[in-house]
Amino acid sequence: MKINNNTTQKLFRLLLLATLIIAYPVVAEGKSRYTKANHSLASQIEKIVTAYQHRSHAAVSVHAIDLSNGASLCGIADDKLMIPASNAKILTSAVALKRLGRKFEFSTRLAIHGDDLVVIGDGDPTTGDARLAKMKKKSVYAIFDNWAKILKQRNIKQIRGNLVIEAGIFQQPYVNPTWPRDQLQKWYAAPVAGVNFNDNCFDIRFVVKGDRVEPIISPMSRFIKIDCSVRRGRRNIWACILNESNTSIKLRGTVRTDMHNPLLVAIKNPPMLFATILADRLTRAGIEIRGKILISHRWPIDDSGYQIIATSRTPLADAIWRANKQSLNMMAECLFLRSSATDKSPANWKRAARLARKTLIEDFKINPQQFVIADGSGLSRQNKVTAAVLTSLLYQLRREKIFIHSLPIAGIDGTLRRRFHKSRCKGGIIAKTGSLYRVSALSGYIIDKNGNPSIAFSIIVNGSTRGKNYNAKVLQKEICELLLRAVDRKERLSSTSASQELRTGR
Numbered sequence: 001m002k003i004n005n006n007t008t009q010k011l012f013r014l015l016l017l018a019t020l021i022i023a024y025p026v027v028a029e030g031k032s033r034y035t036k037a038n039h040s041l042a043s044q045i046e047k048i049v050t051a052y053q054h055r056s057h058a059a060v061s062v063h064a065i066d067l068s069n070g071a072s073l074c075g076i077a078d079d080k081l082m083i084p085a086s087n088a089k090i091l092t093s094a095v096a097l098k099r100l101g102r103k104f105e106f107s108t109r110l111a112i113h114g115d116d117l118v119v120i121g122d123g124d125p126t127t128g129d130a131r132l133a134k135m136k137k138k139s140v141y142a143i144f145d146n147w148a149k150i151l152k153q154r155n156i157k158q159i160r161g162n163l164v165i166e167a168g169i170f171q172q173p174y175v176n177p178t179w180p181r182d183q184l185q186k187w188y189a190a191p192v193a194g195v196n197f198n199d200n201c202f203d204i205r206f207v208v209k210g211d212r213v214e215p216i217i218s219p220m221s222r223f224i225k226i227d228c229s230v231r232r233g234r235r236n237i238w239a240c241i242l243n244e245s246n247t248s249i250k251l252r253g254t255v256r257t258d259m260h261n262p263l264l265v266a267i268k269n270p271p272m273l274f275a276t277i278l279a280d281r282l283t284r285a286g287i288e289i290r291g292k293i294l295i296s297h298r299w300p301i302d303d304s305g306y307q308i309i310a311t312s313r314t315p316l317a318d319a320i321w322r323a324n325k326q327s328l329n330m331m332a333e334c335l336f337l338r339s340s341a342t343d344k345s346p347a348n349w350k351r352a353a354r355l356a357r358k359t360l361i362e363d364f365k366i367n368p369q370q371f372v373i374a375d376g377s378g379l380s381r382q383n384k385v386t387a388a389v390l391t392s393l394l395y396q397l398r399r400e401k402i403f404i405h406s407l408p409i410a411g412i413d414g415t416l417r418r419r420f421h422k423s424r425c426k427g428g429i430i431a432k433t434g435s436l437y438r439v440s441a442l443s444g445y446i447i448d449k450n451g452n453p454s455i456a457f458s459i460i461v462n463g464s465t466r467g468k469n470y471n472a473k474v475l476q477k478e479i480c481e482l483l484l485r486a487v488d489r490k491e492r493l494s495s496t497s498a499s500q501e502l503r504t505g506r
Contacts, residue, residue, distance in 0.1 A: 184266060352376070
């Protein structure tokens with residue numbers, strides 16, 4: 001049968017039209033479903049938040065964005081300034097990565113200067129950190145013992161001069177002026193300095209032997225004096241009194257039985273703790289120090305006359321991991337301060353806050369009206385930030401492996417280890433927690449089936465966080481479960497659309 005050209009063209013047009021009629025409704029329906037789903041998601045979250053606010057009378061701020069296109073999925077009071085607690089560490093991480101760079105390393109140097117043995121600090125917060133030491137299968141004293149080994153290899157068995165600690169890269173005071181003064185002995189309010197050891201805490205526990213009570217303190221040095229009058233009693237009520245150089249520890253009170261888990265007590269003078277522990281390890285290795293322990297806060301240092309004999313290096317990633325995964329405040333504060341220090345200018349609290357603010361505005365394009373920075377850890381109640389700022393930073397940090405790997409995994413590790421256990425969110429969320437009195441925050445990512453961040457979210461509660469019929473952590477869990485379902489729904493629609501395209505030959 002003959003078919004002329006006009007007939008061929010007509011058939012082709014009919015086939016093309018039929019294809020468009022069949023294919024278009026599938027695409028439009030998929031897009032429509034997803035748009036409706038987003039609207040439904042926002043409505044469901046708003047309903048949960050409204051119920052919580054009605055019961056608690058607290059302020060709640062929520063924001064969530066789709067990381068594939070930056071579109072907002074939900075916004076409830078997302079431009080309201082809120083106290084973020086440890087969610088402030090997200091800002092600190094962003095500033096440290098930008099100002100210091102991914103490849104930055106803290107470098108603590110050991111030097112000979114005349115008859116003196118000198119340590120030049122670089123603000124490294126990880127020296128003597130037990131958790132990092134355990135991960136690396138090393139002793140908390142590994143750096144000091146290595147320095148002793150190097151000195152002995154050089155046939156140095158006596159320091160005729162002084163042990164000098166140059167800690168001037170961070171200027172005093174060691175604690176942020178806005179921190180609560182009645183909490184400065186708590187581990188989470190530990191001070192920070194140009195040199196640090198054991199997270200700047202004493203780990204204290206007691207062993208009861210009959211009527212006698214023996215203190216077990218770590219770290220310990222022969223240059224630290226212990227005066228213990230703790231006795232056995234009906235209750236565990238005891239106090240630790242430190243002098244300003246933490247070279248004298250007085251323990252008073254009663255304990256009922258053995259303490260298997262130590263209580264962490266923040267010290268007062270980080271450089272002196274570093275120095276006394278170092279002096280003890282050198283003495284144990286047979287290296288005598290004839291002079292005194294001297295702490296210096298001068299900066300900059302002209303090291304042209306110094307003979308550098310050892311350098312201890314710590315990757316930036318280690319400090320960020322420790323700051324975020326276990327929410328260790330002193331790590332975050334060292335990152336905060338070190339980000340503002342230069343070879344010519346030392347860090348202090350005001351300079352660090354000013355330069356962090358400048359970085360967030362200029363490099364991350366953050367609205368200056370939507371955040372206030374007082375410290376790097378979030379312990380200060382003067383920190384303020386909006387949920388929208390946190391999701392903006394999370395969006396910009398979504399491909400920063402150092403940051404992503406530092407966040408706790410829901411139900412698995414870090415500060416989320418005991419949360420989301422019976423929730424479908426277990427393993428499906430990585431997020432930074434935040435907690436202060438009348439503050440609860442959770443900001444991070446919903447993870448897709450390939451393990452990649454899909455949604456960035458921030459949920460902050462200021463006000464009552466727990467009552468008879470409400471709980472901020474339950475609120476956060478319910479919102480996260482809705483967001484996780486949204487990710488699952490999106491993946492199913494994407495899979496359906498892809499299958500349709502294959503069937504229609506597109």
